[in-house]
Amino acid sequence: MNPAKITVLAPGLIGGSVALAATRAFPKAKITIWTRRAESLPSIQATLPHAEAGTDLSLVSGSDLVVLGAPPSALGTLTLSLLPFLSSTTLVTDVSSIKESVEKSVASILQGKARWIGSHPMAGSEESGIRAARPDLFQKAPVILTPTSSTTAETLRDATSFWQALGGRVLSMTxxxxxxxxxxxxxxxxxxxxxxVLAAGSDSLSLAGSGYRDTTRVAAGPSSLWAEILIGNQSQVLASLKNFRTSLESLTSALEKGEAGALTKILDDAAKIRRTLPTS
Amino acid sequence: MNPAKITVLAPGLIGGSVALAATRAFPKAKITIWTRRAESLPSIQATLPHAEAGTDLSLVSGSDLVVLGAPPSALGTLTLSLLPFLSSTTLVTDVSSIKESVEKSVASILQGKARWIGSHPMAGSEESGIRAARPDLFQKAPVILTPTSSTTAETLRDATSFWQALGGRVLSMTxxxxxxxxxxxxxxxxxxxxxxVLAAGSDSLSLAGSGYRDTTRVAAGPSSLWAEILIGNQSQVLASLKNFRTSLESLTSALEKGEAGALTKILDDAAKIRRTLPTS
Structure with missing residues (x-):
């Protein structure tokens, strides 16, 4: 797709990076930013000096693409208030880390009013807010699109081409x-x-090397957003925690027994899986 | 200290990086490398073209500083075979990740024969072997020295000045x-x-973003060395695992209850600790 007008709503790190990357990928497009809070306008204008930014939702009018940057819990209300400014050809997507609950709260509102598809760019950092935004955040990053039976092939194709233009590696699934x-x-x-981080505590932080640093980096991320994500995907996170506890028991048992061979084998199984990951 | 001859024995990633960093820090010093296996000589010579490398322990003779790069389990035997080539003024240290067991196996052998102090540079990567060595590996890295009641102030001072010259941030403790x-x-x-890594499995690796990548990076490390480290520090690792399981129960319970406030609070406690860590 080659959008003439792209609007990003409530941009934080991810939404801001979408706007920055889109400015590069679509140099002729008009980039518009909406924020609920007027006090956010200075940092938006500092990050995106060429974008039009404001607090009035009528800014959305005439957009070919609308990207919802708000947290999952805010998307239902925000989408409802957007309706007067959308057309049936407007492509609307989001950037949330959870998809079933977002699909439930957004898809029915937009049915027949706009072209909706969920997006989850798997990129980010422990930082948050638009000042941490980067135009290259999506380079080679996995971007998951979540079409449903209501999604047309054209909508999936347009969303795919948008994220690819931003550098993403697009996958799709339910x-x-x-x-x-x-x-x-x-x-x-x-x-x-x-x-x-909680188990290691703060007493030994002066000894932390790159191992601790990398292993715990994401834990510095925004707490309330992450609480929302974890609770929003509660049953699946609890299921993966069950797997984690099973693996923890088996590793701990090998360590308790002091069996070097068995422990090496388990460490090696993990190392083999981890080494299949392409280096960024 | 200003060593005229530095010998690194059995260099892998860490020992090789010591040799590279010492070549820069002490440009007038002679750097010598000993390896048990003749087949390692080509990669040693490729990494350290100006060093003298060989498989004969007599290479160690006349060294002011000897750095043992071998894994902890090999240090006792290696140290014994070194004795004919040490003098009472030679400073001998190691680079192991465990210290009590190394102290037990090495200190008594060197008593009166050389100046011994344990070192643990907290640097590394998931890579291993001398080809992964880097001259800047110790820049700003914590380096822990482990003096005991047998360690003289001069030995501690010399080891401190050596690691500081390599860029390390030196701390000492028992x-x-x-x-x-x-x-x-x-x-x-x-x-x-x-x-x-084991709990997440390999089916979803194509979706891995920077979060998974960083959180699991160290798991690609050398398995047999890590089995040795974990078993060599078994009781302390098991004690820290007990703390981990306590924290895991409390976080899991907040997630099970779906209490956003309680979960946010716990995430925030961890984020606050993690944010106190200076950026690299």
Missing amino acids: PADHDQQVARISHLPHFIATTL | PADHDQQVARISHLPHFIATTL
Whole structure:
């Protein structure tokens, strides 16, 4: 797709990075930013000096593409208030880390009013807010689209081409499959990194090397957003935690027995899986 | 200290990086490398073209500083075979991740024969072997020295000045304190990163973003060395795992109850601890 007008609503790190990356990918497009809070306008204008930014939702009018940057719990209300400014050809998507609940709250509102598809760019950092936004955030990042039986092939194609233009590696799956797989590969790591920080405590932080630093990096992320994500994907995160506890028992048991061979074998199984991951 | 001859024995990633960093820090010093295996000589010579490398322990003769790069389990035997080539002024140290057991196996052998102090540079990566060595590996890295009641002030001062010259941030503590604190800040994170890789499995790796990538990076490390480290510090690692399980129960319980406020509070406690860590 080659959008003439792109609007990003409530941009934080991800929405801001979408706007920055889109400015590069679509140099002729008009980029518009909406924020609920007037006090956010200075940092939006500092990050995106060429965008039009404001607090009035009528800014959305005439957009070919609308990207919802708000947290999952805010998307239903925000989408409702957008309706007067959408047309049936407007492509609307989001950037949330959970998809089933977002699909439930957004899809029915937009049915027949706009072209909706959920997106989850698997990119980010422990930072938050638009000042942490980066135009290259989506380079080679997995971007998961979650079409349903109501999604047309054209909508899926347009959303795919948009994220590819931003540098993403696009995959698509159902919202339910998304939530199950992302629980394992993103929500569980966040949960465990947090647990690790609490267990290691603060007394030995002066000894922390790159191992601790990397293993726990995500735990510095925004707490209330992550609480919303974890609770929003509660059953799948709890299921992945069950797997985690099973693996923890088996590793702990090998360590308790002091069996070097058995422990090496388990460490090696994990190392083999981890080494299949292409280096960024 | 300003050593005229530095010998590194059995260099892998860490020992090789010591040799590279020492080449820069002490441009007039002679750097000598000993390896048990002749087949390692080509990669040693490729990494350290200006060093003298060989398989004969007599290479060690006349060294002001000897750095033992071998794994902890090999240090006792290696140290014994070194004795003919040491003098009472030679400073001998190691780079192992565990200190109490190394102290037991090495200190008594060197008593009166050389100046011994244990070192643990908290640097590394998931890579291993001398080809992964880097001259800047110790820049700003914590380096823990583990003096005991037998260590002279001069030995501690010389070891401190050596590691500082390589860029390290030197701390000192007893071997027992080292093993307790490093269990929390390094061995536990390795153990948990491994568990996480096994629990997340390999089916969803194509979705892995920077969160999974960083959280699990260390799990790609050398398995047999890590089995040796974890078993060598078994009681302290098991104690830190007990703390981990307590934190895991409390976080899991907040998630099960779906209490956003309680979960946010716990995530925020961890985020606050993690944010106190200076950025690299």
